[in-house]
Amino acid sequence: MAHDCVIVGAGPAGMAAALTLADHGVRPLVLDRAARPGGQIYRAASASPLPDRSVLGADYAAGAELITAYTASGADHRAEADVWHVGADGKILFSTDGGTCQAEAREILLCPGALERPMPIPGWTLPGVMTAGAAQVMLKSDAVVAEGAVFAGSGPLLYLIVAQYLRLGVKVAALVDTTPRDNYLRAAPLLAGALRVPSMLTKGLSLLHEIRQAGIPVFRWASDLQVLGQDRARGLRFVTPKGAQEIAADTVFLHHGVTPNPNMTRALGVQHDWNPDQLCWHVRRDPFGQSTLAHVSVAGDGGAIVGAEGAQCEGRLAALNMLCRLGRIDRATRDHLARADLTRLKRLAGVRRFIDRLYRPQAALRVPQCPDTLVCRCEERSLGDLRAGFDAGARDPNALKSLTRCGMGPCQGRQCGPIVSQLLADWRDEPVSEVGYYRLRSPQRLLSLQELSRFNRVHPAPEEAQ
Numbered sequence: 154m155a156h157d158c159v160i161v162g163a164g165p166a167g168m169a170a171a172l173t174l175a176d177h178g179v180r181p182l183v184l185d186r187a188a189r190p191g192g193q194i195y196r197a198a199s200a201s202p203l204p205d206r207s208v209l210g211a212d213y214a215a216g217a218e219l220i221t222a223y224t225a226s227g228a229d230h231r232a233e234a235d236v237w238h239v240g241a242d243g244k245i246l247f248s249t250d251g252g253t254c255q256a257e258a259r260e261i262l263l264c265p266g267a268l269e270r271p272m273p274i275p276g277w278t279l280p281g282v283m284t285a286g287a288a289q290v291m292l293k294s295d296a297v298v299a300e301g302a303v304f305a306g307s308g309p310l311l312y313l314i315v316a317q318y319l320r321l322g323v324k325v326a327a328l329v330d331t332t333p334r335d336n337y338l339r340a341a342p343l344l345a346g347a348l349r350v351p352s353m354l355t356k357g358l359s360l361l362h363e364i365r366q367a368g369i370p371v372f373r374w375a376s377d378l379q380v381l382g383q384d385r386a387r388g389l390r391f392v393t394p395k396g397a398q399e400i401a402a403d404t405v406f407l408h409h410g411v412t413p414n415p416n417m418t419r420a421l422g423v424q425h426d427w428n429p430d431q432l433c434w435h436v437r438r439d440p441f442g443q444s445t446l447a448h449v450s451v452a453g454d455g456g457a458i459v460g461a462e463g464a465q466c467e468g469r470l471a472a473l474n475m476l477c478r479l480g481r482i483d484r485a486t487r488d489h490l491a492r493a494d495l496t497r498l499k500r501l502a503g504v505r506r507f508i509d510r511l512y513r514p515q516a517a518l519r520v521p522q523c524p525d526t527l528v529c530r531c532e533e534r535s536l537g538d539l540r541a542g543f544d545a546g547a548r549d550p551n552a553l554k555s556l557t558r559c560g561m562g563p564c565q566g567r568q569c570g571p572i573v574s575q576l577l578a579d580w581r582d583e584p585v586s587e588v589g590y591y592r593l594r595s596p597q598r599l600l601s602l603q604e605l606s607r608f609n610r611v612h613p614a615p616e617e618a619q
């Protein structure tokens with residue numbers, strides 16, 4: 154028996170979609186690999202281990218309200234349900250509780266969110282080097298912090314986590330800002346569009362103000378980053394207009410933006426388009442999130458980077474479209490109910506364009522510059538290994554994968570995929586859109602035979618089944 158709708162991902166997009174479906178009498182099955190609903194931004198917002206969660210900001214507190222409403226909506230939420238196959242036939246396979254489950258859906262909504270963009274500087278794979286998002290996951294989930302860390306990179310999420318650390322009184326060794334100076338000039342013409350949502354700009358400016366007031370060392374216009382240390386991180390070396398600098402630290406947090414998590418949508422076979430402004434692949438969709446496959450929609454950062462508020466708008470829009478296809482509302486009602494979110498998304502797009510231009514990461518930080526820097530962490534393949542593969546005739550990501558094993562490890566190319574496409578584009582002197590991406594297949598994670606042998610089907614409750 155098929156569910157009317159299965160949603161993968163209970164972040165802002167998935168939760169907002171479930172609420173809209175519930176408003177119209179559809180009870181979705183929602184699968185999320187995390188222990189609690191909330192996604193990245195609202196991780197553990199309903200059960201924060203911090204004595205005072207207000208240090209994480211007002212947005213985080215608002216997330217608790219969304220989670221409460223979602224929990225009360227009656228959605229069939231399955232926590233720790235890790236989806237590893239989504240088929241165009243509506244069948245979904247996921248691991249849970251040491252076994253494998255299969256669900257079937259008339260409508261599928263994928264909301265897998267974003268991944269942090271890799272920053273393959275020398276030493277990026279040393280113990281003690283993590284992403285700023287990982288710093289935030291540790292803070293939100295377990296109230297764990299790293300004293301005396303260096304934060305390096307660019308973008309709102311980096312400044313947010315630094316501000317969160319400072320509010321908690323955690324010592325920060327330095328913020329090393331890699332935003333290129335020219336970006337400010339390039340972004341200036343887009344400021345008017347961003348001002349259509351002034352609250353977003355105010356939020357960003359107050360974060361920067363907070364960091365300045367805290368008096369921590371801030372190095373701007375940084376380039377040529379290198380993590381120091383042989384067996385583990387001992388510090389960060391970089392260059393600013395004032396010359397070469399070195400900061401000693403046991404922990405280095407890197408971040409320069411996020412990109413859609415591509416594995417599920419790629420393995421399913423929906424069309425993707427290269428977006429040169431966000432420097433990542435977007436899922437091709439209509440304004441309601443409908444992908445190029447019938448009955449498969451995508452919402453939130455998993456389709457294109459839209460931020461938490463945009464993700465909720467997209468979740469609601471996708472839900473309205475699915476309700477229309479399920480015969481719960483007519484097209485005129487869908488269009489009427491969609492109006493506010495479509496308008497809001499247009500405004501948010503103005504801010505997004507400004508952010509994308511201002512925090513466009515340096516090209517030299519998106520691909521390694523030294524032959525011995527690792528590209529594929531799982532299979533330990535360096536820039537030099539890949540160049541040798543290219544010189545031997547591997548001209549596209551799949552050929553390079555076959556020849557070098559780059560992308561064949563447990564992360565299934567999540568880390569090296571964007572780097573490989575960009576490297577090949579540079580070497581071929583062609584745009585990334587021509588080079589393409591890895592061909593991905595299910596399962597999207599490692600599976601044990603024991604897991605596969607414990608097989609169950611998940612059915613809707615009898616009164617919901619048709």
Ligand SMILES: Cc1cc2nc3c(=O)[nH]c(=O)nc-3n(C[C@H](O)[C@H](O)[C@H](O)COP(=O)(O)OP(=O)(O)OC[C@H]3O[C@@H](n4cnc5c(N)ncnc54)[C@H](O)[C@@H]3O)c2cc1C
Pocket residue numbers: 161162163164165166167184185186187191192193194195234235236237264265266267268269286287289290310313411417452453454455459460461462464
């Ligand atoms: C590490 C990190 C931290 C971030 N922190 C912030 C922040 O503090 N503030 C902010 O404004 N923005 C933050 N962002 C950006 C933020 O992710 C989005 O703007 C917003 O959360 C997007 O909502 P979403 O619903 O599209 O995705 P998400 O919130 O990312 O939710 C996706 C959900 O899908 C689930 N999922 C993914 N794959 C699977 C699978 N295979 N099986 C089952 N479940 C799956 C995940 O567990 C997650 O709950 C962060 C991004 C990252 C990568």
